Amino acid sequence: MPYEIIEERIAKGENIEQDQVIKLSSKKAKQKIAINLRLIKVKIEGGKTIEIVSNDILSPAAEIAGIYKQRWEIEILFKWLKQILKIKRFMGNSENAIHIQIITALIAYVLVALYRKQQKPGDSMHQCLIYVRQKLFESPNLNERFRQRTEKQQFINNLQMRLV
Numbered sequence: 348m349p350y351e352i353i354e355e356r357i358a359k360g361e362n363i364e365q366d367q368v369i370k371l372s373s374k375k376a377k378q379k380i381a382i383n384l385r386l387i388k389v390k391i392e393g394g395k396t397i398e399i400v401s402n403d404i405l406s407p408a409a410e411i412a413g414i415y416k417q418r419w420e421i422e423i424l425f426k427w428l429k430q431i432l433k434i435k436r437f438m439g440n441s442e443n444a445i446h447i448q449i450i451t452a453l454i455a456y457v458l459v460a461l462y463r464k465q466q467k468p469g470d471s472m473h474q475c476l477i478y479v480r481q482k483l484f485e486s487p488n489l490n491e492r493f494r495q496r497t498e499k500q501q502f503i504n505n506l507q508m509r510l511v
Contacts, residue, residue, distance in 0.1 A: 349373050353383055360409030364388040364396060368404060387411055432456055 354368040365388035371380055385401045389412045399415050428434045432452040437445050463475040470478075 348376075350384075350386070356408070359407060360412065362390045363408045363412060364390055366408040385411065389415075428452070 349372045350369040351372045352367050353370055356366040356368065358364055358366045365386070367386045368383050369386045370383055371377060382402060383404060385399075385404055385408075387399045387401070387408045388396055389399060390396050399411060401411050403411055428449065432449070432455075434448065434452055438448055439445060459472065459476050459479055462479060463470060463472060467475055467478070
């Protein structure tokens, strides 16, 4: 991105390395963006430097970097929603519908994580999720459950009789 520096500003802020007002200098960029822009170089965690280009000429560089950091955290949240909770799109348009969908996905995720911790600690979350999905649509063996319940009740009755 070729540009010319219009103004060099004093870099104010904890991680601000450079603060400049620039104008893009390529012919194509001059036609599309004929305004001055702000180029801020910020040192982030890990020692890397990122460049933020903004059309906000007036705000302090630290404020623009903070807004970018907040926006990036939102992007990470949406990436997590898509990859981990498998929310590809929101089913409703209202704020309440979106909250319900996210909370439901979180509950499902936590339940599968608890199942994995108790029943299958060696399996991955993906394997546990596949197993749970399969078992959700299997009809339970009611005779076996009734037999287990009856045996349990008989055991309790026998214990109570011993105490008398």
